[in-house]
Amino acid sequence: MSSEASQQPGEYADVLIIGAGISGIGAAYRINEKNPQLTYTVLERRSQIGGTWDLFRYPGIRSDSDIFTLSYPYEPWTRPENVAEGADIRAYLTDTARKYGIDSHIRFDTRVVSADWDSATDTWTVRTVVAGPDGESEKLYRSRFLFCGTGYYNYDDPYTPAFTGIEEFGGDVVHPQFWPESLDYTGKRVVVIGSGATAISLIPALAQRAERVTMLQRSPTYMMSMSRFDPMVQFIRKVLPQRLAHAVVRVRNAMFHVLTYALFRKAPRFGRWLIRNRTIAALPPGYEVDVHFKPRYNPWDQRMCLVLDGDLYEHISAGRAEVVTDHIDHVDASGIVLTSGRHLDADVIVTATGLQLQALGGIRIAIDGDEIKPTDRFVYKEYLLEDVPNMAWCIGYTNASWTLRADMTARAFAKLLAFMGEHGYTHAYPHIGAATMEEKPAWDLAAGYVQRAPHALPRSGTRRPWHVRHNYVLDAIDHRFDRIEEAMVFGRVPAPERVISA
Known part of the structure; x- marks a missing residue:
């Protein structure tokens, strides 16, 4: 100085x-x-x-x-x-x-x-x-x-669209960026608006205690499942010293992401096919995959969402979570009215609607x-x-x-x-x-x-x-x-x- x-x-x-x-x-x-x-x-x-x-x-x-x-x-x-x-x-x-x-x-x-x-x-x-x-x-x-x-x-200011009638809603309205520690959603009906990375990680956690969780999306998002524990990673860490194992796994995982991204961008039809078939295999027979899990865009036009250990699919299969693809007409005292005319009953509305750059x-x-x-x-x-x-x-x-x-x-x-x-x-x-x-x-x-x-x-x-x-x-x-x-x-x-x- x-x-x-x-x-x-x-x-x-x-x-x-x-x-x-x-x-x-x-x-x-x-x-x-x-x-x-x-x-x-x-x-x-x-x-x-x-x-x-x-x-x-x-x-x-x-x-x-x-x-x-x-x-x-x-x-x-x-x-x-x-x-x-x-x-x-x-x-x-x-x-x-x-x-x-x-x-x-x-x-x-x-x-x-x-x-x-x-x-x-x-x-x-x-x-x-x-x-x-x-x-x-x-x-x-x-x-x-x-x-x-x-x-x-x-x-300080996340993105929240103006939903008509939201002020009339009789329950809690929260944005994930400012989640209140005091919020008790046990046994309640929760509607999560959005289908990005936040919603995909939030919904399985909510479904463990809530009566029912609904993911309301305007259009589907690409999702791929990943294991919380990777056997190959565990093997590498077992046979190599800690610092060397960390370096090897880090390079290995980085190259996997790079190659996967390149493959999906160069061969989008194959990527769409692969993701769709893995999603079909993870959900109950007859589930409307093409309605709720088939985006209009190609893989990696938007960031891919990570489903951990297939948890979202498991909650859907068990009936604890539901995906609804529709548009919001307005919000009333007891939930959300969709443009299709359907009413989603809710005690809690979570606006997982994104960030502001x-x-x-x-x-x-x-x-x-x-x-x-x-x-x-x-x-x-x-x-x-x-x-x-x-x-x-x-x-x-x-x-x-x-x-x-x-x-x-x-x-x-x-x-x-x-x-x-x-x-x-x-x-x-x-x-x-x-x-x-x-x-x-x-x-x-x-x-x-x-x-x-x-x-x-x-x-x-x-x-x-x-x-x-x-x-x-x-x-x-x-x-x-x-x-x-x-x-x-x-x-x-x-x-x-x-x-x-x-």
Whole structure:
């Protein structure tokens, strides 16, 4: 820390990391691993570690990808399951942060409001609101670098359509993003609106205690069943040392997802046939699979939903859960009236209707006093923003585990910081220049939450290094042979005390 930095207002750290979820904890580890001379602070708006896995507390919350690719490559997952519950993922993140001393760098209950870059000093000033026992107070932080592990959706405002008459409903209406711990659904009739990943994991958990659970969907979603415990994974972990077994299983699972995705995209008719036949085999004879489980789109046009151990199909077969494919006309005091005229009696309505995309956690970003819109900027190598100095942004894959790219992003940013330290640079940013760049969606999904806000995320170009891909293999190759100086602008402020030592 320079003497000049210590004389200016605000707590100083070389790197500020926003968010203490998978992305933020991983970034802290990688940055410290590559740059142990740099100080860092993690700013977390919630009261504990976890991010998404602390926010979502609905029954049945679990990962929708295998835990070995969702966990970190340097910290083995030690539990036996291949798919993990939300509470266990949160515990894993907490234990990882404690093991590597990251937890002592976290400032909890600290919501970041804005970040302002000053080109005269090459520093970020970050304005936060801190929640305390006596109310909220404002606190400033200053840093050379900023890492945004803020996720991709709005934590405060989920997507809930306007259902006519919902205010007349006499029961409970809840959104999974804000599940009330006090909600008692035992012996009650529950209608879950939606058929995405949240609904698919929520319904089997509700069906264990509710009188009956109905999944109400406008159109079907692709679903594939996965075992909670994988015999091959168990065998690998039995015969190999822990760290080696973790690495082998992680690569094996990642390649399985990559190859399966490629197969379904290249041969969609085969994919549709395979999924349909596996669904028919899992449900009672004569079940209307083509009505409730045959989407109009091709596999992976939207993210595939994971059915764990066939639990959803088992509850349907046992009569504890039902799938209804229809549209809502209105809600009345006792349930939902469909356009077909059918009435779904309900004591509880769960609006599992999705998220709202949001870039950088809604933080206001300014450069030398001028606000910029992240959504107007192209993404460089999937982690920097066009003409924005010393700031990284972490976004995961749509067709694979979030952590596969999050760890790649953290390592790339850590490598950039080390390069700058070695050369005495105090700022760096990617620059397109005069070249024209065609734009494509950063997320190539036809999912509702993407289609509702196609310009909510920073922009993707159509050629590297401005192309946001969802291809783990190609990204891994690119990062392995990365040329740090490609399309980058480097510089330094005049004062020698501001140079980062290597």
